[in-house]
Amino acid sequence: MSIGRKSMGPGIEPAxxxxxxxxxxxxxxxxxxxxxxxxxxxxxLLARIDEGRLGPGALLPSENQLMEEFGVSxxxxxxxxxxxxxxxKIDVEQGRGAFVRQPxxxxxxxxDRTRFADILAEQGYAPRVQxxxxxxxxxxxxxxxxxxLAPGAPVHFLRAVSDADDVRISTTRIFHxxxxxxxxxxxxxxxxxxxxxxxxxxxxxxRRRVTWIEARRPTEEEADLLKQDIFEPVMVTRKVDxxxxxxxxxxxxxxxxxxxxxxxxxxAD
Amino acid sequence: MSIGRKSMGPGIEPAxxxxxxxxxxxxxxxxxxxxxxxxxxxxxLLARIDEGRLGPGALLPSENQLMEEFGVSxxxxxxxxxxxxxxxKIDVEQGRGAFVRQPxxxxxxxxDRTRFADILAEQGYAPRVQxxxxxxxxxxxxxxxxxxLAPGAPVHFLRAVSDADDVRISTTRIFHxxxxxxxxxxxxxxxxxxxxxxxxxxxxxxRRRVTWIEARRPTEEEADLLKQDIFEPVMVTRKVDxxxxxxxxxxxxxxxxxxxxxxxxxxAD
DNA sequence: GAGTGGTCTAGACCACCTC
DNA sequence: AGGTGGTCTAGACCACTCA
Numbered sequence: 001m002s003i004g005r006k007s008m009g010p011g012i013e014p015a016x017x018x019x020x021x022x023x024x025x026x027x028x029x030x031x032x033x034x035x036x037x038x039x040x041x042x043x044x045l046l047a048r049i050d051e052g053r054l055g056p057g058a059l060l061p062s063e064n065q066l067m068e069e070f071g072v073s074x075x076x077x078x079x080x081x082x083x084x085x086x087x088x089k090i091d092v093e094q095g096r097g098a099f100v101r102q103p104x105x106x107x108x109x110x111x112d113r114t115r116f117a118d119i120l121a122e123q124g125y126a127p128r129v130q131x132x133x134x135x136x137x138x139x140x141x142x143x144x145x146x147x148x149l150a151p152g153a154p155v156h157f158l159r160a161v162s163d164a165d166d167v168r169i170s171t172t173r174i175f176h177x178x179x180x181x182x183x184x185x186x187x188x189x190x191x192x193x194x195x196x197x198x199x200x201x202x203x204x205x206x207r208r209r210v211t212w213i214e215a216r217r218p219t220e221e222e223a224d225l226l227k228q229d230i231f232e233p234v235m236v237t238r239k240v241d242x243x244x245x246x247x248x249x250x251x252x253x254x255x256x257x258x259x260x261x262x263x264x265x266x267x268a269d
Numbered sequence: 270m271s272i273g274r275k276s277m278g279p280g281i282e283p284a285x286x287x288x289x290x291x292x293x294x295x296x297x298x299x300x301x302x303x304x305x306x307x308x309x310x311x312x313x314l315l316a317r318i319d320e321g322r323l324g325p326g327a328l329l330p331s332e333n334q335l336m337e338e339f340g341v342s343x344x345x346x347x348x349x350x351x352x353x354x355x356x357x358k359i360d361v362e363q364g365r366g367a368f369v370r371q372p373x374x375x376x377x378x379x380x381d382r383t384r385f386a387d388i389l390a391e392q393g394y395a396p397r398v399q400x401x402x403x404x405x406x407x408x409x410x411x412x413x414x415x416x417x418l419a420p421g422a423p424v425h426f427l428r429a430v431s432d433a434d435d436v437r438i439s440t441t442r443i444f445h446x447x448x449x450x451x452x453x454x455x456x457x458x459x460x461x462x463x464x465x466x467x468x469x470x471x472x473x474x475x476r477r478r479v480t481w482i483e484a485r486r487p488t489e490e491e492a493d494l495l496k497q498d499i500f501e502p503v504m505v506t507r508k509v510d511x512x513x514x515x516x517x518x519x520x521x522x523x524x525x526x527x528x529x530x531x532x533x534x535x536x537a538d
Numbered sequence: 539g540a541g542t543g544g545t546c547t548a549g550a551c552c553a554c555c556t557c
Numbered sequence: 558a559g560g561t562g563g564t565c566t567a568g569a570c571c572a573c574t575c576a
Contacts, residue, residue: 036545062561073547075344078562086486086500094562095554107481112536212376213532215484215502217355231355233484233502233527258502263482265534267381267511305564331542342566347543363543364573 029070037072038079045080049089049100056102060090085231088259092229101259106164108256109264110237112207116162117193125164129192132225133159134185136178143175146240147248154178156185161225168227169261174252181249203243211239213263218255226257233258298339306341307348314349318358318369325371329359354500357528361498370528375433377525378533379506381476385431386462394433398461401494402428403454405447412444415509416517423447425454430494437496438530443521450518472512480508482532487524495526502527 029040048054061069066077081098084090092098109119120127138152147155158174176184180201187197198206214236223230235256243249256263298309317323330338335346350367353359361367378388389396407421416424427443445453449470456466467475483505492499503524510519525532 031546038545064561074549076546079545081562088485092562093555095556095560097555097561105483110534208536210536211534213482213504213534214374215504215527216357217500217502231486233486235482235484235504258484265379265480265482267477267479300565307564333542343568345565348564350543361543362574364541364575366542366574 029072037070038076038083041066041070041072041077041080042083045084046087046089049084054100056100058100060098060100062097082231085229088229088232104167104260105262106167106169106260107262107264108169109266110208110211111266112209114208114239115195120164123164127192128163128166129160130163131158131160131189133157134189136185139175143251146251147175147177149177156181158185158188167260168225168257170254170256171222171225172252172254174250176250177248198243198249203249206241206243206249209240209242209246209248211237213237215258222255226255228257228259235261235263237263298341307345307352310335310339310341310346310349311352314353315356315358318353323369325369327369329367329369331366351500354498357498357501373436373529374531375436375438375529376531376533377438378535379477379480380535381478383477383508384464389433392433396461397432397435398429399432400427400429400458402426403458405454408444412520415520416444416446418446425450427454427457436529437494437526439523439525440491440494441521441523443519445519446517467512467518472518475510475512475518478509478511478515478517480506482506484527491524495524497526497528504530504532506532 029037029044031037045054045060054060060066060081063074063077063081066072066080067074070077081090081092084098085092088103089101090098091101106120106123106125116129117127134157136154136156139147139149139155141151143155144151144153149155154177156174156176156178158172158176160172160174161168162170162172178184184197184201187200188194191197195206215233216236218226218228218230218232218234220230222234223232226234228234235258236253237256238253239251240248241250241252298306298313300306314323314329323329329335329350332343332346332350335341335349336343339346350359350361353367354361357372358370359367360370375389375392375394385398386396403426405423405425408416408418408424410420412418412424413420413422416422418424423446425443425445425447427441427445429441429443430437431439431441447453453466453470456469457463460466464475484502485505487495487497487499487501487503489499491503492501495503497503504527505522505524507522508520509517510521512518
């Protein structure tokens with residue numbers, strides 16, 4: 001018998017039955033030492049995708065078909081498909097199937113003059129911002145500190161999602177000092193261009209003081225907002241914008257779709 | 270019966286047996302509509318961690334104990350624990366158990382004068398770089414383009430891992446133009462400070478032209494090199510450094526441990 | 539050797555989508 | 558109605574760790 005040591009030791013009848021039914025069926029998966037089944041299956045499907053035998057948008061065989069083709073259990077098939085989701089190679093839709101993902105990246109350039117609408121327009125995308133939530137409340141302590149406000153000073157809070165050509169690219173939590181910017185919420189709702197909103201408050205120019213970047217997994221709610229797979233990581237950027245006098249005017253935390261956005265930080269020229 | 274619609278419909282005896290054995294046991298999990306078991310269990314464990322009932326370094330109950338405590342199958346327990354790994358809340362070690370992770374972040378500041386050793390030293394860490402692989406070969410096409418070399422021109426290739434105080438923080442693939450920098454490999458091996466190595470080639474100063482940042486999941490090999498969980502995302506930074514005349518002298522791709530590193534991009538002052 | 543997590547199987551029902 | 562993926566169970570063996 002060719003049953004390996006690492007999985008399904010000798011004497012396991014169900015495994016043997018599967019082996020005898022499917023051993024030698026094409027370039028399949030084999031029970032052998034140091035090479036677990038689900039990983040073999042994942043690598044095999046990855047190869048099909050990377051070699052183009054399964055092109056972008058193509059429908060993968062169903063889980064049942066993969067079970068039969070490779071003589072493994074459904075859980076093993078699902079473990080392999082989970083890997084492909086983690087790698088961002090496929091999108092799985094309940095009731096429909098698993099599809100090879102079309103890779104596409106929007107490049108978002110971060111400078112001290114970052115302007116959301118401008119960046120997207122430069123790359124030929126139509127930017128769209130939708131505000132899901134807006135209220136005025138006391139600043140949480142870390143926000144007050146970053147905005148250089150007294151603890152508990154009022155801030156405007158906005159939650160927004162941003163699209164480029166109907167592709168969801170980010171969701172953002174935004175804080176503005178409320179006392180300095182009355183009606184900020186209404187004005188932002190009316191005008192997508194933040195720079196022009198700031199001009200209505202007498203701020204002709206502003207710049208980014210600092211940006212922090214992390215990567216993590218989204219919560220379910222975040223994945224939902226970003227219209228992305230729960231297994232795909234997101235980038236988190238936190239930034240503080242300041243006016244020409246260096247006073248903070250905005251703190252925001254943006255979640256970027258890891259599969260659709262690449263950040264770019266140019267060096268000084 | 271209180272069996273919900275979303276899992277284990279009526280008529281499933283094994284599920285009922287589990288219910289009758291464990292229903293009403295503390296603040297446990299319940300089969301109900303719209304709330305799957307593994308997520309309930311994950312949220313429950315998350316609460317224990319976030320409330321400090323399971324502090325950093327604490328050992329979680331074993332999978333068998335969780336099965337009994339909550340009256341669910343081992344696969345369901347494992348699904349919940351997988352979620353906690355994905356969220357970076359626990360580290361799982363085969364044969365030992367699952368431990369609450371100690372959160373810690375190193376801040377890595379990216380500017381046009383980024384110097385690896387300096388950044389770590391400023392934060393009080395002892396930097397260490399280990400070269401795993403070094404060879405001279407023809408440049409892959411994208412690398413040749415970024416280094417402004419003729420296609421196939423020779424480049425030095427280095428693969429390294431970097432530690433701060435024995436915490437693995439990154440792994441890097443590095444390319445230098447080979448014709449301009451003979452003996453680069455030997456000199457880098459002898460001197461961790463890249464700026465001083467460049468000086469031996471007559472380059473007094475250099476700066477970063479551009480940095481691209483993405484987030485994705487690591488391959489197993491990468492997770493291994495980073496000593497991090499396969500389910501934890503990594504940040505990928507690609508950058509080009511240029512000399513004072515603007516000629517590219519290095520292209521590198523670094524993978525940063527998503528759980529140990531936060532990138533920082535300061536605005537211009 | 540006992541206990542831990544890792545892999546795998548076989549089979550069940552559910553929710554969702556499409557015809 | 559039939560097929561898809563999502564959840565869950567019960568039970569098996571394996572690899573690893575530690576006393």
